[in-house]
Amino acid sequence: MAEQMIYLDYAASTPVDARVLDRMREVAEKNCANPSSTHAAGREAQAIIADAAAQLGSLLKVDPATLVWTSGATESDNLAIAGGARYRAHRGKHIVTMKTEHKAVTDVFETLAKEGFDVTWVEAEPDGRLSPETFAAALRDDTQFASIMFVNNETGVIQDIETLGLVCREHDVLFHVDGAQAVGKLPIDLSKLPVDLLSLTGHKFYGPKGIGALYIADRPGCHVEPILFGGGQQRRLRPGTLPTDLVAGLGMAAEVAAARIESDLEHLRGMRRVLWDGIRDIDGVVLNGDPDGFPGILNVSVEDIEGESLLLALEPLQVATGSACNSRTQEPSYVLRALGLSDAQAQSAIRFSVGRPTTRDEVEFAAGHYRDAVARLRELAPQAAA
Amino acid sequence: MSSDPYNARVREFFAAPVHAGSLAGGVTVLADDQGVRVALSARVADGRIAALRFRAWGCPHLVAAVEWVCRHYEGEPLEALEKFPTARIMEDLAVPIEKTGRILVVEDAIHSLGRSLTH
Incomplete structure (x- = not known):
């Protein structure tokens, strides 16, 4: 996989x-x-x-x-x-x-x-x-x-x-x-x-x-x-x-959709729960927005991580940094900034969105891969100047 | 034209930065500017850079650039640190022009390392 x-x-x-x-x-x-x-x-x-x-x-x-x-x-x-x-x-x-x-x-x-x-x-x-x-x-x-x-x-x-x-x-x-x-x-x-x-x-x-x-x-x-x-x-x-x-x-x-909207929602709730449970204990990780929001979307930030590097380190996961984040200019998401996140927090935000075909294996792999990526980038980072 | 923001070399250096780390007992410098951080750690033998390691906090182009300079300078005489091949790095790694400032932070780190090693 x-x-x-x-x-x-x-x-x-x-x-x-x-x-x-x-x-x-x-x-x-x-x-x-x-x-x-x-x-x-x-x-x-x-x-x-x-x-x-x-x-x-x-x-x-x-x-x-x-x-x-x-x-x-x-x-x-x-x-x-x-x-x-x-x-x-x-x-x-x-x-x-x-x-x-x-x-x-x-x-x-x-x-x-x-x-x-x-x-x-x-x-x-x-x-x-x-x-x-x-x-x-x-x-x-x-x-x-x-x-x-x-x-x-x-x-x-x-x-x-x-x-x-x-x-x-x-x-x-x-x-x-x-x-x-x-x-x-x-x-x-x-x-x-x-x-x-x-x-x-x-x-x-x-x-x-x-x-x-x-x-x-x-x-x-x-x-x-x-x-x-x-x-x-x-x-x-x-x-x-x-x-x-x-x-x-x-x-x-x-x-x-009309025929399966409730079963789809139940599936999304389950997938998002597995994903969030797999990463929520990472030091410095925060869920952006309302925890009771639409279960197809999980937006998370993590402290001390550069967002663009995180996105690349997360491959082969196909995830988003938020529609406003331009990888060339690295503008942090205006949506997350409007919610009070700092530039650094907004810049490290990753939007996972699960769907009808998403499997438990996929979200478990995604959670583990996210953990590994954060650990690797933290290991790579120098200490900030005193 | 590829829409991939990273060329093969950036992907290779970012995925497997063989010079990542630090050298116990080596000389270490830190450059912190433009929203990125670069630490270089070097050991010298016979007037040459015997080993060079780095840590970096920044985008994939920055990480790849620091790996690039480690490969470039390792084994070179100390005087080599006086020159920095900005244009070659930008070209080899296809660094977007708007990220030039980050490459200049790497240059600052190299020059700082050179001063530290020669004084």
Whole structure:
């Protein structure tokens, strides 16, 4: 096992499920039509897309008509945030988000700030969660839009979306949730959650890359302006020819997830427990974020270890240093810095993320290998100057 | 073009730094700057560097660079420590330009070692 790659980066992307692959192949081989065409083949493609929407709608407990297909979570976030904030701009230009959001969210807010929107960046508690009181205090009379992620991609921290959504409803604020790390992994019932817009992507839950969706609640005042132009598809909200095979694949991924979401969660909890139990007694190791967060993610830092060397020493483990950490510039994760970690702590952070295919052997090996790597790098290090 | 940030030599030197360690009774210097630390330990015989060992705290390029200089200087006369082949190291190890400062810390350590050994 030692030299075999061990993939523990399921928060970055997941393998395509065999049933998803079968469905995509079936669709790709049988139907090449443009789903916008009115001939029989085109109508058949449209029916395939409708089936996929029904599968995804069933997973999220929503009317399939509320779903807009996109190229992935980044586009969904862009459409939701830029489109939503601009749609409500005539009412007010104050918008709110967290410092620990994904770049696909923060970069859009920064772009909107350049357009004249007034952005408030709310801070997380040290465990990564957003206090509803802090959130409510950030809302003003002219606040029209807020975006909070469901599960943090670096730490696995789960936000209290229901309470935060209720705060938004009380203030008549359009509420977007980046659900990229949550959809297909956590039970989500949008028929009950006070969420107006929710972004998702297929490849985070065993579907294909290049396809995602945005849920837009069917309620007054909830709408987005398009950010792409060029056709009348999808009610002009997101023009462009739909990739029928990818859409079908995302639909099948949703169906598979719906059938096994609880057993998947139980499996992830077990894998994360074995991993954490295997390393938690290392001197100076700390778990970043909320210990009760999403069980697919374990983010740990360790004292006195240089992060880039740790990452290389951990090979053949395929793990992440956090999406913001650039190995060339060695910028520590802004997410972890926002939680109060020092540059050194943030720089040594490793994100392990386990998935459906992860085995006990793999996480036991990973824990042992992490221990060995930390010991080796400590042995290699000189004492600091007095 | 490979997206691997490390070339084969960096990987080899990082994985198996045969000069890692310290020499009992040797002369030791420490350079601590740019967020990295380098300790060099040397033993001299007949005006030559008989043995050179290191410890390092930093990125893989830094670790590989210190291993590189140990291999380079071991067996050389003491005067060799007056010169430092920055460009060769940067090229051999494909060190990103933004990490030049870390290689200069290794240079500081070598020059410091030279002064310690000759005084």
